[in-house]
Amino acid sequence: MNVLRSIYYWTVALGYIGSVMLVLLLRSYFQEPKAYDPWLRRRLDRLFKLLNSVPKIEFTEELPIDQPLIFMANHSSLIDVPLMKAIIPQYFRGILAHDHMHYFLYGPVIHRMGNIPIHRDNIRKSLKSFQAAQALLDQGIHIAVLPEGNRSLDGKLLPFKKLPFHFAKDSGASIVPIAISGVFSMKNKGSLNLRPSSIVVRFGPVISAEKMAGLKIESIMDLTYKHIHSRLEPYEAGREI
DSSP: OHHHHHHHHHHHHHHHHHHHHHHHHHHTTTSOHHHHHHHHHHHHHHHHHHTTOOOEEEESSOOOSSSOEEEEEOOOSTTHHHHHHHHOOSOEEEEEEGGGGGSTTHHHHHHHTTOEEEOTTOHHHHHHHHHHHHHHHHTTOEEEEOTTOSOOSSSSOOOOOSHHHHHHHHHTOEEEEEEEESHHHHSOTTOOOOOOOOOEEEEOOOBOHHHHHTSOHHHHHHHHHHHHHTTSOHHHHTOOO
């Protein structure tokens, strides 16, 4: 029964998202990404409804609208990327593993949307990616990055990489921590199953650029980690239920 249910949800998800990707690819030749971003967010919101996994979203405070932001979230599933686009209320572009750009249909679409590929195992190329992200921030475009660098294999929060926090401190932008719970049980790296899940997304307090200016990189990492970890559901946080 679980296998049949998974096949059903994969059929729904791939059929729906495939049609969305085709429309996006066509629109990308006639419109700037920001013009069709609201349409994409509505389509992704619909996707989670079709998968019976409507996320519950909580904000610690209202997000600022007059300053550049870097959204940082935990990463335990391929679901994270479309979920972030669906729930972050402001236009942004993401820093994504470079191999994403080679996926059929999805790769060309996210490339034409202006997302930034990063070679996680090559420091020189990674620095160029963050330079490109800085150029976007200077244009008033927010950035999203997953500071763990890789998907968690057990759903629990991994240690953060330093480079995103060097970038954050030097960028003049503020960090918005985001804790995502439930997507690991929905679809994790070690399983082909796709199943409905109770998704909870909690936005932590904004860590301002002014505050980061007076902190060391390690302190910024620790503070961001604390804000995300403390807002995860017990399983993802590694706490006993």
